Amino acid sequence: MQFNVAILPGDGVGPEVAAEGIKALKRIGEKFGHDFNLHYGDIGGASIDNHGEALTTETLKMCKKCNAVYLGAVGGPKWDDPLATVRPEDGLLALRKGLKLFANLRPVKVFPMLADHANLKPDVIKGVDFIFVRELTGGLYFGKPKKKWETSRGWKAVDTMAYSEKEIERIVRVGFELARTRKKKLISVDKANVLETSRLWRMVTTQVAADYPDIELEHQLVDACSMRIIQQPTAMDVLVTENTFGDILTDEASMLAGSMGMLPSASLAGVPKGESSRAFGMYEPIHGSAPRRAGLNMANPIATILSCAMMLRYSFGLPKEANVIETAVDLALEEGYRTYDIMGEGMKKVGTSQMGDQIAAKI
Helix, strand or coil: CEEEEEEEEECCCHHHHHHHHHHHHHHHHHHHCCEEEEEECCCCHHHHHHHCCCCCHHHHHHHHCCCEEEEEECCCHHHCCCCCCCCHHHHHHHHHHHCCCCEEEEEEECCHHHCCCCCCCHHHHCCCEEEEEEECCCHHHCEEEEEEEEECCEEEEEEECCCCHHHHHHHHHHHHHHHHCCCCEEEEEECCCCCHHHHHHHHHHHHHHCCCCCCEEEEEEHHHHHHHHHHCHHHCCEEEECHHHHHHHHHHHHHHHCCHHHCEEEEECCCCCCCCCCCCEEEEECCCCCHHHCCCCCCCCHHHHHHHHHHHHHCCCCHHHHHHHHHHHHHHHHCCEECHHHCCCCCEECCHHHHHHHHHHCC
């Protein structure tokens, strides 16, 4: 089979970790007879430096012509001036909007061999395996008005949280569909005791639930959910949440796995239904560009490699190939290979490229 993939390495460690994911992808192509045609473009700070904008029209057009987008990371102190009119993150937001990516999937899995490495007790996190479904195109990050201005009494700023019934319904359906492939349990996260948008969220979620009588639905306030993630993470399975809450909770949950370098993500433009589904998507690790690690062959590429597996599963309809990559990651960890962020006593410390080599060799 033949697939076109847009590669946006980005900034900082982005190009380094993306290279290791591409290494795994090419190995899959060799093993299973698939052709992955790679098309490269700039995004974020790299695009600002080369083109004066965080995402060019040409790069967006290239992405639209491909079957999926594979991204490294964006941002860094070089472009971090709060007064700057263009920021690297603008490219990421524009890409999500331009590609109509509304559903962000972030699986949180604790690898048994890393349970002792996390900050929580092993008996609390052992067996953790759940997934967030985060809404991407609404809420505080996109609501209007959104501005900053100076008054006679000093500066003021406003951000607006806004959601429509249709926006909520489509993201909630993603959650219900995923729940059908897992433990048939869905937690909807909101702040319905305070926010009108959350009251609408809860109302629409309850209405959609009528179409999924086989799924157990639980509504949970975001602050209670943040505690439960730490107190009882094994009770979680599928969590659906609006944009800002999901952004925060997923970073918190990454600590269950011991490092942000372990968690992949997918941003989809459609609702995945079964293993044969092919939803257009963008795939990236949840971590940032880590500029202090750039060029040092230190960054953990596992999240990016696992993002490749998600791309195979959700955009290419290749679950078998996705499983092979995930198994290769397991084998590399079982053999004791570790990057600095997950290093433990008696383990074999390796760099970015060496970890990528070990995983590719096991595909």
